[in-house]
Amino acid sequence: MITFESVAVRAESTPGAPDVTILAGVDLHLVERRVAVVGANGSGKSTLARLVNGLVLPTDGRVLVDGLDTARDGAAIRRRVGFVFTDPDAQLVMPTPREDVALSLRRLTLDAAERAERVHGVLARFGLAAHAEVSVHALSGGQKQLLALAGVLATEPAILVCDEPTTLLDLRWRRVVDELLDSLDQQVVLVTHDLDAAARADRVLVVDGGRIVADGDAWGAIETYRDRMAVR
Numbered sequence: 001m002i003t004f005e006s007v008a009v010r011a012e013s014t015p016g017a018p019d020v021t022i023l024a025g026v027d028l029h030l031v032e033r034r035v036a037v038v039g040a041n042g043s044g045k046s047t048l049a050r051l052v053n054g055l056v057l058p059t060d061g062r063v064l065v066d067g068l069d070t071a072r073d074g075a076a077i078r079r080r081v082g083f084v085f086t087d088p089d090a091q092l093v094m095p096t097p098r099e100d101v102a103l104s105l106r107r108l109t110l111d112a113a114e115r116a117e118r119v120h121g122v123l124a125r126f127g128l129a130a131h132a133e134v135s136v137h138a139l140s141g142g143q144k145q146l147l148a149l150a151g152v153l154a155t156e157p158a159i160l161v162c163d164e165p166t167t168l169l170d171l172r173w174r175r176v177v178d179e180l181l182d183s184l185d186q187q188v189v190l191v192t193h194d195l196d197a198a199a200r201a202d203r204v205l206v207v208d209g210g211r212i213v214a215d216g217d218a219w220g221a222i223e224t225y226r227d228r229m230a231v232r
């Protein structure tokens with residue numbers, strides 16, 4: 001369960017300049033299993049997503065995840081909330097896919113054989129088993145995106161936040177990842193420009209100019225978004 005209480009985020013756009021407001025007046029109580037966040041470029045979606053796992057802390061207000069305050073309980077929050085970045089290079093730190101997934105599993109108490117089996121299973125699920133030992137730099141953009149998602153899911157987080165996780169994927173893998181995200185038991189918060197993916201969510205938030213301007217079932221919220229973008 002994710003709660004935003006009167007949350008605002010402000011930051012300096014350039015050193016010494018007055019703060020700009022990135023998000024303001026956000027009050028949310030998210031209990032739905034699938035929550036999508038849509039909105040124009042620069043509207044504040046990524047900032048909203050990053051608030052959920054404490055990557056961004058509120059300037060005003062509080063963000064609570066299962067009762068834990070992101071500003072006070074950062075380590076516990078990051079164990080509960082997996083975050084998948086748009087840019088997999090922001091996430092992949094080890095030389096090979098096998099090592100990268102193994103690193104994700106470091107907090108789990110598994111013996112060596114269990115760990116190796118878990119790593120192999122995760123890589124296979126994402127079509128990466130044959131690439132386990134290649135350099136991460138040699139993977140395609142889509143393969144890196146799949147590996148980043150694999151590493152986060154391997155830790156079995158209670159909540160998964162994905163910031164445009166399928167932008168680099170071809171149609172086949174986009175469908176695989178869409179189906180996978182749809183099938184997870186965890187609560188998923190998905191930032192996306194893909195309105196087909198948003199349409200499958202239980203609840204859709206529309207962000208515009210740093211505010212939530214629509215919040216409700218997918219159909220109504222997406223209609224509002226289309227109207228605001230004047231796209232039909």
Ligand SMILES: Nc1ncnc2c1ncn2[C@@H]1O[C@H](COP(=O)(O)OP(=O)(O)OP(=O)(O)O)[C@@H](O)[C@H]1O
Pocket residue numbers: 011012013020022039040041042043044045046047048
């Ligand atoms: N740390 C920061 N300091 C100053 N400005 C920031 C900071 N982080 C984000 N912004 C600005 O806040 C606005 C919202 O950014 P954010 O990344 O949340 O948008 P977004 O909706 O995810 O955009 P996109 O769809 O293009 O990824 C942008 O104008 C961005 O430049």
